[in-house]
Ligand SMILES: C[S@@+](CC[C@H](N)C(=O)[O-])C[C@H]1O[C@@H](n2cnc3c(N)ncnc32)[C@H](O)[C@@H]1O
Ligand code: SF4
């Protein structure tokens with residue numbers, strides 16, 4: 081193995097070959113099947129990509145970043161009950177929320193350093209509250225494969241058209257590949273959770289516009305996914321989601337665990353091994369209630385023909401997470417630090433939110449990626465996970481995750 085820098089070029093061509101293979105699979109399969117194949121392939125490739133450095137190197141070095149998350153802002157037009165940033169959104173005065181955010185020029189400088197074969201996800205807060213967001217998305221989409229996660233309440237027709245213009249015809253090619261939105265339940269329930277009357281209508285209208293313009297242009301992209309946070313407030317309506325997804329033309333329903341790690345004071349600023357279970361708040365849902373809701377949503381998804389992605393853990397562990405039993409972290413690993421870099425709104429860089437590893441105002445992305453702090457964090461991840469990892473969507477069950485789950489949640493309630 082050469083130095084990390086010397087493997088950049090080789091790895092980039094490897095990523096590109098994989099991307100091309102994805103396209104071949106897509107072109108040779110039916111559209112629906114191809115989406116599922118690509119999801120699985122993407123997860124497999126991520127595991128393969130990190131396998132050698134994660135398992136065989138003990139110096140903390142990694143191959144180049146595969147996936148960048150760009151938190152363009154943490155400001156938001158909504159105040160969702162379950163939001164991981166709700167405390168900050170409600171308590172930091174609006175005029176202070178913008179302080180220290182990277183400027184347009186600074187973001188362009190960061191985006192310009194991203195290898196063109198990486199995947200770039202824009203998130204927030206709500207990215208569209210920034211007036212320059214379309215400029216940033218356009219710049220990144222001309223260089224790399226891009227994706228956003230948005231509440232899609234701010235997608236009028238002309239903006240939706242401009243977004244689809246950035247999308248390639250085929251998945252895996254350069255441009256805007258994926259659009260993610262977040263829906264917590266049917267109309268009134270979504271509005272109640274997202275604390276804005278009319279939020280559901282606006283979000284769904286945004287998705288439909290993207291879908292209609294995409295289809296009218298004969299494009300496969302952007303693929304549209306809907307994310308729903310599993311929370312007490314939507315258990316009784318979860319089964320209504322698949323039909324809703326189908327009706328609005330989204331491609332995938334993504335169910336994720338609720339995390340409260342951001343409630344921890346100094347998260348990211350202090351050594352993550354110093355936190356213990358008692359300091360972390362975990363959400364609570366009765367085992368039976370969750371099990372039945374999951375069984376119903378799966379049955380309904382099958383009936384209407386929609387793909388549902390579950391959290392990456394066996395079903396029993398998912399029930400354990402929500403009922404307070406907790407997870408045995410010895411059964412889990414996390415390779416996120418070998419794949420991913422998050423750049424926060426003020427330029428701080430993280431492999432994940434629990435450990436700051438540098439700032440883009442002071443160092444280049446390459447310097448941060450294999451810098452001393454990042455390598456130290458990777459070495460810790462090889463030995464142990466952390467108190468706040470349960471509930472994180474990157475945590476991975478060693479046995480290969482949800483596929484090892486018992487067939488029906490309601491049958492494993494003991
Ligand atoms: C923080 S939001 C930012 C993007 C955008 N504002 C939105 O809501 O889609 C990113 C994703 O995190 C999800 N999310 C919010 N609070 C969460 C929590 N406590 N635990 C897990 N996911 C959460 C949102 O539903 C959304 O899918
Ligand atoms: S729209 Fe997204 S960022 Fe805004 S409050 Fe809701 S979950 Fe949080």
Ligand code: SF4
Nearest residue numbers: 414432469472474475
């Ligand atoms: S599982 Fe833990 S280490 Fe991995 S990304 Fe999540 S919080 Fe970070």
